[in-house]
Each structure stands twice: as C-alpha cells, then as structure tokens.
Amino acid sequence: MPLDPKPVRIDPRVPWLKDLRRLLSPMSGVTDRPFRDLCRRFGVQMGFCEFASAAGLMYGGEATWRLVDTDDEEGLVGIQIFGSDPVHMGAAARMLRGKRHDVLDLNFGCPAKKVVKRCGGSALLADLPMLEKIVRAVMVESDKPVTAKIRAGWDEESVNYREVGLLLQELGVPWVTMHGRTRAQKYRGQANWDHIADLVEILDIPVIGNGDVVDGDSYRAMVAHTRCHAVMIGRGAIGNPWIFDSMRAVDEGRPGRLVGFAEICEVAAEYVQREVAWRGEPRGCFSVRKHLTRCFRGYRGAAGLRRRLFATEKSEEMIAILEEAGAQGDPREVIEDRNSMEQPGSQAEVD
Numbered sequence: 497m498p499l500d501p502k503p504v505r506i507d508p509r510v511p512w513l514k515d516l517r518r519l520l521s522p523m524s525g526v527t528d529r530p531f532r533d534l535c536r537r538f539g540v541q542m543g544f545c546e547f548a549s550a551a552g553l554m555y556g557g558e559a560t561w562r563l564v565d566t567d568d569e570e571g572l573v574g575i576q577i578f579g580s581d582p583v584h585m586g587a588a589a590r591m592l593r594g595k596r597h598d599v600l601d602l603n604f605g606c607p608a609k610k611v612v613k614r615c616g617g618s619a620l621l622a623d624l625p626m627l628e629k630i631v632r633a634v635m636v637e638s639d640k641p642v643t644a645k646i647r648a649g650w651d652e653e654s655v656n657y658r659e660v661g662l663l664l665q666e667l668g669v670p671w672v673t674m675h676g677r678t679r680a681q682k683y684r685g686q687a688n689w690d691h692i693a694d695l696v697e698i699l700d701i702p703v704i705g706n707g708d709v710v711d712g713d714s715y716r717a718m719v720a721h722t723r724c725h726a727v728m729i730g731r732g733a734i735g736n737p738w739i740f741d742s743m744r745a746v747d748e749g750r751p752g753r754l755v756g757f758a759e760i761c762e763v764a765a766e767y768v769q770r771e772v773a774w775r776g777e778p779r780g781c782f783s784v785r786k787h788l789t790r791c792f793r794g795y796r797g798a799a800g801l802r803r804r805l806f807a808t809e810k811s812e813e814m815i816a817i818l819e820e821a822g823a824q825g826d827p828r829e830v831i832e833d834r835n836s837m838e839q840p841g842s843q844a845e846v847d
C-alpha cells in the first residue's frame with residue numbers, strides 16, 4: 497500500500513519540500529558532518545546539524561561554528577539554533593547569512609536542564625509571547641526560510657501543540673516538526689502519535705512527525721497513523737544509517753533489504769575514517785563509539801568486538817579489527833532486538 501500523507505500547502509520558497517519524506521534529526525553529539533554525509537549515502541533526503549546556541553555563535557569560538565560547518569555540503573541541510581533571547585537569536589541568524597543551509601530551524605523542544613533553566617528549548621512552549629518574538633526576530637534576520645521543532649507541550653497538563661502549531665503557521669514557517677512527547681516525559685514512555693495526527697489535521701502546512709520510528713515498518717506505521725508529510729529520525733539512525741534505505745524502500749514500494757554483517761563492518765570502518773578525517777586522532781576514534789555500540793547490537797560476539805574496538809585509540813587498529821570481523825562471515829544469529837531504543841545517556845541528555 498502506498499503511503500498516503502495529507503495533501504498540504506507547499507511554501508514556494510521550498511519547492512523541494514513536496515518530495516521530502518526522510519529527514520535526519522538534529523542530534524547533539526551525533527549528527528556531525530561525517531554522519532550526515534553517511535546517512536545521505538543511504539537515502540536520507542535532508543540532514544540537520546547538531547543544535548548550536550545563539551549566544552555561542554555570537555560569543556563562542558570555533559567549537560560552536562564547527563557544529564554548523566556545512567561548507568560545500570551536498571544535498572539538503574538544516575542548521576538549528578537555540579536560545580531564549582530574541583536579540584541573540586536574531587543576531588545569530590544574521591551571522592549565519594550566506595552560509596550553506598536550506599532552512600534555519602528553531603529548537604523549541606530541548607528538555608535538557610541546562611537549556612530550559614535559561615528559558616530556551618522546550619521552556620518556550622510555556623512562554624508563547626517570547627516564542628513569537630524569537631520567531632519574528634529570526635525571520636527578519638535570516639536569509640533562509642525559518643522552521644521550528646517542537647514537543648507536544650511542557651507537561652501532560654499543558655499540552656499545547658495546537659496553539660503553538662497554529663501560531664507558527666500564522667508566522668509563516670514552511671513546516672513544523674513535532675516530537676510527540678512532552679518536556680516532562682523527556683524520553684520516557686512513548687511518543688504520542690495521536691497528537692501528531694491531530695496537528696497534521698489542523699494545519700495546512702506540512703507536519704514532520706518525530707518519535708520512535710526505528711525501521712521501515714514503524715515509518716510506514718507513523719505515516720499511516722498520522723498522515724504526516726515526512727518523518728524525522730533521531731535515535732533510530734544512531735549506528736544505523738541503513739534505516740534511511742529501509743524508509744526509501746517503503747517510499748518506492750519495494751521490499752527492504754537485509755544488511756549483512758560484512759557490510760556493517762565495512763561501513764563502520766569507512767565511518768571511522770570519515771570521523772578521523774574530520775576530527776583527527778584520537779577524537780575521531782572516540783566519537784564513533786556511540787555508533788559502534790549500536791551497530792553490532794544483537795549479533796553474537798558483539799560485546800567482545802566492541803571491547804576490542806574500544807581498547808584502542810588508533811583508527812588504523814580499529815579499521816583492521818573491523819576488516820577482520822567482516823571477513824569472518826556473518827554471525828547471523830541475532831540475540832536481541834536490534835531496534836530497541838534505550839534512553840539517551842546523561843551525556844546525551846539533550847533534545
């Protein structure tokens with residue numbers, strides 16, 4: 497059965513939105529340039545940079561600007577900023593002018609304490625006059641269409657995605673991305689797809705659904721349940737860029753393919769190389785660990801393989817271990833659910 501997203505109004509500034517279905521979420525500590533490029537190879541149509549603080553872009557140094565390094569990036573790419581001060585947010589948007597990106601996204605979903613205590617991220621869902629000021633300030637300064645990523649609300653008692661969505665639509669965003677949890681939920685429980693369906697129903701612009709899609713089947717299920725225009729993948733892509741291939745198969749109405757263990761090892765080795773080229777040794781070797789933890793999950797011998805990989809800080813050794821593992825054939829027996837998603841760790845307590 498073909499997917500049946502709701503017919504929507506496409507902003508003429510972003511004609512490509514009509515065919516946009518598969519997006520990579522912004523994820524701090526994850527969606528750096530090498531990972532976005534890798535996901536593109538497997539069929540993601542638009543990647544988002546890790547969020548960058550507006551104040552960090554203004555006053556910070558190289559590290560913050562590195563988060564939004566999109567120079568010569570191929571394909572569609574979004575930059576996301578967060579902050580609580582319309583002046584800072586507008587100034588950051590101005591500084592980003594001329595930089596390679598297709599939309600400038602505003603983070604109204606981050607549940608992390610360090611962000612909400614300064615009234616940024618999801619805290620803005622509880623202060624709509626300030627949220628509006630921020631959107632207006634950024635729209636004046638940015639040379640790109642401005643989009644927004646929200647949660648369902650601050651907590652169960654103040655679920656207000658309808659109000660927020662209608663406000664954003666009125667302000668002129670080309671789309672709204674919605675993660676179907678409240679801030680209070682953080683990553684607990686399930687994303688509420690009924691809320692996403694409801695937002696799709698009441699808005700004329702596209703809604704991009706987000707939360708708990710982990711494979712082709714759950715992608716199909718989210719679109720069937722909500723009729724959202726596109727789906728944004730977060731945790732399901734960590735260590736699994738193949739998820740976009742499975743989604744593409746659904747979009748093209750063909751069966752998904754089984755990814756072999758040798759291919760996982762080969763792509764992991766390629767990713768080590770990309771990260772080291774981007775960050776240097778040994779930082780590149782550390783940065784791939786979250787992906788390596790995930791990509792071998794479920795295979796027999798995965799724990800031993802990870803231990804060997806994590807025991808070295810040299811990319812050459814990591815690549816040799818991966819090549820050796822890949823050549824040993826396919827430990828096809830899967831011993832746990834490869835797609836289950838644990839809570840993000842405390843270091844990743846961001847949204």
Ligand SMILES: Cc1cc2nc3c(=O)[nH]c(=O)nc-3n(C[C@H](O)[C@H](O)[C@H](O)COP(=O)(O)O)c2cc1C
Nearest residue numbers: 521522523524547675707708729730731840844847
């Ligand atoms: C490690 C990590 C970092 C994240 N960083 C961001 C971020 O920078 N900006 C953002 O809007 N959301 C961020 N998120 C939230 C995801 O984009 C996404 O909304 C959330 O994980 C739910 O989608 P999922 O179920 O597909 O993971 C982050 C999530 C994780 C796990």
